[in-house]
Amino acid sequence: MAVFVALGAFLMTLAGGWTAQRVTDRRHLVLGLAGGLMLGVVGLDLLPEALEAAGGEVFGVPAALLLFVAGFLLAHLVERLLTGRRAGHGGDEHGHRAPEVGLTAAAAMVAHSAMDGIAIGAAFQVGESMGVAVALAVVAHDFADGFNTYTLASLYGNARRKALVMLAADAVAPVAGAASTLAFTIPEQWLGGYLGLFGGALLYLAAAEILPEAHHEHPARSTLLCTVAGAAFIWLVVGVAH
Template structure:
């Protein structure tokens, strides 16, 4: 990977760190529009999956069908991992929310795993090209703000002290940095890169549909959440069209 792209990756990694911290600080101040922010993050993930990761995966693999197979695999594998490891951070309808600190710790750990995978997605995207890398970086940076909110919120909601919430916030903020640098250090190209991008397409769709949107509607009611989701997806579509010029 060229040296200039290396500098960009490092700058992006630093920005994800700051974005997560800012989101956590907003949660500590109980921001009134948390649901809208989370919905926006869901929208940009959906947009990135369909308008960017999917097409790029198909291009690298030379087959739309193969790319979609890996996207489905990514969705299902992450669903399985969450069920097995119990790192699901959303609250299903009808389930009681237990106020126990260990529940909050599991939730924060799950958010950190998500963030690490986001970092891997950034690194993999930059292997495919600077334009794709920057677009996925924007998606992750926007989402990391809501990730910071989620990490702090799930801990405070389950009785953890603010000091514990701040420590986990730092872990969550560092996770995408570690992931991006790890993926950056490994040379990936061709069909292997396409398969990886397909997997991250599935991962993005799972997080948006199974994690973020239910949480957004739980925190905030009304049409604003729906509108924010559409705005996020359309923003990514517009960005892909601008970058294609």
């Protein structure tokens, strides 16, 4: 049942990636929307789930929040290292971004989608009603995942073919994740810790990369409205799912 339901996430991910491809002539609006979606996913979906699942504190701070900060710093470190390496080889002398950063970010989205599938399978292990509720939330926000995966890969100058490969991997990941739960059960605290870490990395990409790029050449109100709309859409999804 979990694998069958995860096929819905597969289709929604592809729909999100297809949408991102079709609006290349409005790139600033795409990036503004992607930034809002990512902000909404982190603040309204990932972080609350991480705080609830991870539990425990380390020196008075919830473990999920520590991992959230660690994820933010890790994303910053990875980007600096990859960008510096590209500059050292003369590949960034015109300010072009390192394609490896985009592929790394897209790969993180794929890993997240796999964890989404695992979450579906684990929820069905608890009960069918729980599985359906989690599946609805995953399927709904996987449109944003597909949209963001393609956008992240293509934003950094990767060829369209590579972006499509990452999109396909992101679509298959939740199905594979759900299937894997037929063999094992993931501890809830581990899942919460992962969500916190991934949330920090995603917030860095939204705040330090996607949104500044969206407003760089087109600082229009329409771009800002797209960002607000993206965050509001995730709020609606989370509200309906709960």
